[in-house]
Amino acid sequence: MPDSVTVPIHQDKLLLSEIKSPDDLKKLSIAELQRLAEECRNEVINLVAENGGHFASTLGVVELTVALHHVYNSPHDKIIWDVGHQAYVHKILTGRRERMHTNRQYGGLAGFPKISESPYDAFGTGHASTSISAAAGIAAARDLSGSGEKVIAVIGDGSMTGGMAFEAMNHLGDLKSDVLVILNDNQMAISPSTGGLKTHLINITLNKAYNKTRKFIWNSISLLNNEFGDAAKNAVRKLEDGFKAAFTPGAFFEALGLRYFGPIDGHNMEQLVKALREIQELPHPKLLHIVTKKGKGFKPAEDNQSKWHAHSGGFDRITGITPKTDGKPQPPKYQEVFGEALVELAMKDARITAITAAMPSGTSLDLFQNALPNRFYDVGIAEAHAVTFAAGQATKGFLPVCAIYSTFLQRAYDQIIHDVAQQNLHVVFAIDRAGLVGEDGPTHHGSFDLSYLHAVPNLTVMVPADEQELRDMLYTALYEINGPVAIRYPRGNGNGIELRKTFTPVETGKGVLLREGSEIALLSAGPLTGMALDVADTLQKEGLNVSVANMRFLKPVDTALIEKLAGCSTHFAVIEENSVIGGMASAVIDCLNEKGIARPVLKIGLPDRFITHGSMTELYRETGMNAEAVLKKIRAFYSGSTM
Numbered sequence: 001m002p003d004s005v006t007v008p009i010h011q012d013k014l015l016l017s018e019i020k021s022p023d024d025l026k027k028l029s030i031a032e033l034q035r036l037a038e039e040c041r042n043e044v045i046n047l048v049a050e051n052g053g054h055f056a057s058t059l060g061v062v063e064l065t066v067a068l069h070h071v072y073n074s075p076h077d078k079i080i081w082d083v084g085h086q087a088y089v090h091k092i093l094t095g096r097r098e099r100m101h102t103n104r105q106y107g108g109l110a111g112f113p114k115i116s117e118s119p120y121d122a123f124g125t126g127h128a129s130t131s132i133s134a135a136a137g138i139a140a141a142r143d144l145s146g147s148g149e150k151v152i153a154v155i156g157d158g159s160m161t162g163g164m165a166f167e168a169m170n171h172l173g174d175l176k177s178d179v180l181v182i183l184n185d186n187q188m189a190i191s192p193s194t195g196g197l198k199t200h201l202i203n204i205t206l207n208k209a210y211n212k213t214r215k216f217i218w219n220s221i222s223l224l225n226n227e228f229g230d231a232a233k234n235a236v237r238k239l240e241d242g243f244k245a246a247f248t249p250g251a252f253f254e255a256l257g258l259r260y261f262g263p264i265d266g267h268n269m270e271q272l273v274k275a276l277r278e279i280q281e282l283p284h285p286k287l288l289h290i291v292t293k294k295g296k297g298f299k300p301a302e303d304n305q306s307k308w309h310a311h312s313g314g315f316d317r318i319t320g321i322t323p324k325t326d327g328k329p330q331p332p333k334y335q336e337v338f339g340e341a342l343v344e345l346a347m348k349d350a351r352i353t354a355i356t357a358a359m360p361s362g363t364s365l366d367l368f369q370n371a372l373p374n375r376f377y378d379v380g381i382a383e384a385h386a387v388t389f390a391a392g393q394a395t396k397g398f399l400p401v402c403a404i405y406s407t408f409l410q411r412a413y414d415q416i417i418h419d420v421a422q423q424n425l426h427v428v429f430a431i432d433r434a435g436l437v438g439e440d441g442p443t444h445h446g447s448f449d450l451s452y453l454h455a456v457p458n459l460t461v462m463v464p465a466d467e468q469e470l471r472d473m474l475y476t477a478l479y480e481i482n483g484p485v486a487i488r489y490p491r492g493n494g495n496g497i498e499l500r501k502t503f504t505p506v507e508t509g510k511g512v513l514l515r516e517g518s519e520i521a522l523l524s525a526g527p528l529t530g531m532a533l534d535v536a537d538t539l540q541k542e543g544l545n546v547s548v549a550n551m552r553f554l555k556p557v558d559t560a561l562i563e564k565l566a567g568c569s570t571h572f573a574v575i576e577e578n579s580v581i582g583g584m585a586s587a588v589i590d591c592l593n594e595k596g597i598a599r600p601v602l603k604i605g606l607p608d609r610f611i612t613h614g615s616m617t618e619l620y621r622e623t624g625m626n627a628e629a630v631l632k633k634i635r636a637f638y639s640g641s642t643m
C-alpha cells in the first residue's frame with residue numbers, strides 16, 4: 001500500500017495498541033509511522049525505567065525498526081540484529097508487547113533476540129559482529145533453496161569493528177547474494193567508538209565538501225541529461241564514482257563488493273522508508289549507512305550515552321534521576337578492585353599496559369585510561385586481536401594485562417593457544433564476569449573459562465576467593481610468574497573484607513586448607529569458598545566432619561593438598577561456578593586418578609546445559625548452586641543416596 005493511505009485510528013488511542021504484528025505497519029503513512037515510533041520510544045523508556053535493561057541503543061534505532069517492519073515482510077524476510085541489545089522495539093512490534101514487562105526476568109522474555117522465542121527473531125544474538133555472517137549464510141541457503149526472502153543485517157559502528165564483520169563482508173562480496181547490511185553509525189560502542197573506521201565514518205558524515213560536490217554533480221547531471229544526453233551523464237557519474245572512491249568510506253565497502261548507500265539521517269522516517277524501498281529490489285550485497293544518536297529522545301541518555309547503554313531501572317522517566325535508597329553501602333566490585341590495583345602497580349612499573357576490547361567501563365580499565373592514557377588500548381570489539389596484540393607487546397618485554405569478559409574471551413581461544421601460550425609469552429588475562437552474570441543470560445554467562453583454559457599448556461590459571469586474593473593474584477601474575485597467566489573473577493561486589501595496602505604474592509600452585517575435617521573434603525574455586533565454609537559449619541552441626549580447601553589454582557592444581565585431603569577424607573566434593581565439565585572438579589579427579597587414589601567425587605557446578613537469564617538468586621536456585629541445594633547434594637552423596 002502507498003505511504004499516504006491512512007487507517008482510521010482514534011487520536012486518543014495509542015497507535016501501538018492497534019499493532020498486533022508487523023503486518024499492521026504496512027498500511028501506515030509516514031506521519032503515522034513517525035507517531036508510532038514516538039510511542040515505541042515512550043514505551044521503551046517506561047519499560048526500562050521500571051525494570052532495567054539495555055536502553056540507549058534501542059532508543060537510537062526506534063525509527064529504523066519501525067521503517068524496517070513497514071517495508072519488509074518479517075518473518076518471511078529475515079532481520080538480524082547484531083548483538084541484539086537494541087531489539088526492544090522489534091520485540092514490541094512483533095507480538096511481544098504484552099510480555100515486555102518480563103524482559104530479562106527469570107522465565108520471561110530474553111534481553112536479546114532468540115530463535116526459540118519468536119519466529120520474528122531470525123537469528124539469536126548477544127555477542128557482537130555476527131549479523132553479517134549469519135545473514136550471508138541465510139542468503140546463501142535462500143539462493144540454493146529458492147525461498148526468496150530478503151535478508152537484512154543491522155549492525156552498529158562498534159560491532160562493525162569486529163573481525164567477523166569484515167570476514168563476512170569479504171565473503172558476501174564474493175557470494176554476490178542479495179543481502180542488505182544496515183550500518184547504524186552513532187559513533188559509540190558502549191564507550192566512544194575507536195579506530196580508523198570510526199574516523200572514516202566521521203569523515204564521510206561531516207565531509208561537507210563531498211556532500212556539496214555531490215549535490216553539484218547531481219544537479220549537473222540533470223542539466224547535462226537535458227542538454228547533452230546519456231554519454232555526458234555517464235561521464236559525470238564516473239567522475240562522481242571516482243570522487244566517491246577516493247574520499248568516502250563507501251569506497252571501502254564497495255571494494256569488498258557491497259554497494260554503498262548513504263549516509264542518511266536514521267531518525268528521519270521519510271528518508272529511511274524511501275531509502276529502504278529504493279534499494280529493496282537491488283539483487284546484490286549492499287550497505288546502507290545511517291547516522292543516529294544513541295539515547296535519542298531521552299535527554300539524560302543523549303547527554304551521557306555510555307552511562308545509559310544499560311540501566312538497572314528505577315529512574316524517573318523525565319529526569320532520569322534514580323532516587324537514593326537507604327541501603328547499606330555495598331562492598332567494592334571485583335572489577336573496581338582489579339582496576340585500582342592495576343593502576344597502583346602500573347604507576348610504579350612503566351612496562352605494564354592495559355588492553356580492553358571495547359569494555360573500558362565494564363572492566364574498570366577506564367581507571368587506567370584516565371591515569372595512564374598512553375599505555376591504555378581500546379582495540380574495538382576485537383577480542384582475538386586484543387590477545388595477539390598483547391602477545392606482540394609481551395615479545396618486547398612489556399607486561400600486557402588483557403581484561404576481557406569470560407564469555408567474550410571465547411572468541412580468542414586460538415590466539416590464547418597459538419599466539420600466547422605456545423610461545424610462553426608473559427600476558428596476563430584478567431577474566432571478568434566469570435560465572436553466572438544474571439539477566440543477560442546464556443550468551444553472557446562465564447560458564448566455560450575454567451574448562452577451556454584447563455587444556456592449554458604453559459598457562460597458569462588462578463581463581464581468587466575474595467577481593468584481597470584478586471589483588472595478590474594480580475601482583476603474582478605480573479611479578480612471580482613468567483608466562484601466560486589467567487585470573488578469573490565474577491561480576492559484582494566482593495565480600496567486603498578490608499583490603500591490605502600492600503600486595504602479598506601467592507605461592508604458585510598452592511591452595512589453602514581453611515578447615516580440617518575427617519570425612520568429607522570440600523574443595524572450592526573462587527568466591528563460593530565463603531559458602532563452602534558455611535555449608536561445612538552446618539554439616540558439622542549435623543555430625544559430619546568436613547575439611548574446606550580454597551584451591552586458588554586450577555593450573556597447576558595443588559596435588560599435594562589433594563593427596564593430603566585424601567589421607568583424611570572418604571569423600572570429595574568440588575564447588576565451582578563453571579561448567580561441571582572440564583573445570584576444577586576435573587582437575588581433582590585427574591589428580592586422584594594419577595595418584596591411584598579411589599575417592600568418590602561430587603561435582604557441584606553449572607550443569608551441562610545453557611543457563612537461562614534471571615536474577616542471581618533465581619539462577620543459583622535453578623542450577624542447584626545455593627547453600628540449601630549444596631547441603632542437600634552433599635548429604636545425599638555422603639549417605640550414598642542418589643539425588
Ligand SMILES: Cc1ncc(C[n+]2csc(CCOP(=O)(O)OP(=O)(O)O)c2C)c(N)n1
Nearest residue numbers: 057126127128156157158159188189190358
Ligand atoms: C564479542 C562481544 N564483545 C563485547 C560485547 C559487549 N558489547 C555489547 S554492545 C557493545 C557495543 C556495541 O556498539 P554498536 O554495535 O555500535 O551498537 P550501539 O550500542 O552503539 O547501538 C559491546 C562492546 C559483546 N556483546 N560481544
Ligand SMILES: CC(=O)[C@@H](O)[C@H](O)COP(=O)(O)O
Nearest residue numbers: 083085126310362437440491
Ligand atoms: C550487550 C552487552 O554485551 C553488554 O551491554 C553487556 O550486557 C554488559 O554486561 P555488564 O552489565 O555485565 O557489563
Ligand SMILES: [Mg+2]
Nearest residue numbers: 156157158188
Ligand atoms: Mg554504535
